[in-house]
Amino acid sequence: MSTVSGTSSTSSTTEETTTHKTSLDQTDFMTILLAQLKYQDPNNPMDDTEMAAQLVQYSNLEALNNINDGVQTLVDASSNESILAGVNYIGKSIKSSGYNLTKEDGTVSTLYYSLGEAVTNVTANVYDTDGDLIRTESLGSKAIGDYSYVWDGLDTDGNEMTDGTYGIIVRAENSEGETVLVQSQISGKVSGVKTSDGTVYLELADGRTVELANVTEVLETATTSTTD
Secondary structure, X not given: OOOOOOOOOOOOOOOOOOOOOOOOOHHXXXXXXXXXXXXXXXXXXXXXXXXXXXXHHHHHHHHHHHHHHHHHHHHHHHHHHHHHHHHOOOOOEEEEEOOEEEEEOOEEXXXXXXXXXXXXXXXXXXXXXXOOEEEEEEEXXXXXXXXXXXXXXEOOOOXXXXXXXXXXXXEEEOOOOOEEEOOEXXXXXXXXXXXXXXXXXXXXXXXXXXXXXXXXXXXXXXEEEOOO
8 A cells, every 4th residue: 555645835925025216317317228228220320429428417416416415414513513502502491582480489580671772661471371462561661681581480460370380571661662572582491402394403401492502691580480
């Protein structure tokens, strides 16, 4: 009695994904040009003028690619340098242009502003995160100079506001009675650095962010306690 034994084999099929190019690079250009030379009709060879024109096109293509690579290298290097520059601010207090304050654990950050002309009816308007005006404080008349303002953390009715970030806009009237917006600066301690769309930002310890390019001064953060 004979026994027939069978063997089974398992085959697997590996799917390969083909990536198609949507544009030609330098290698593709040279491949096409060499193919034209290789398969040209001996009785009707490629015209020297046409070949020269194609070589010029290739040369221009290569030059443009090199320029693009060089520009990208400069952009990357500049971005890296900006990030490294931002790292130097970590742990330090800075002053930057801005229009927001923070209130945290009974302490409110300081707003700074400068006046290039004498003004009257200076007012500080504080807004909540919904954009609602919660406090207007009159600061009187001011001469040319640098000033600082610290909100006491209260609303118009004298209620203590919760911790968080608040917007603030300083308005005044010039000598002609026209209302002007006063350029203000904020202060805070830097806790980190990040980039977004090529722009470097400093992250402040209280959650706010400022552009590195807007930093005007490194200083000790001035604050006031609302419990005093």
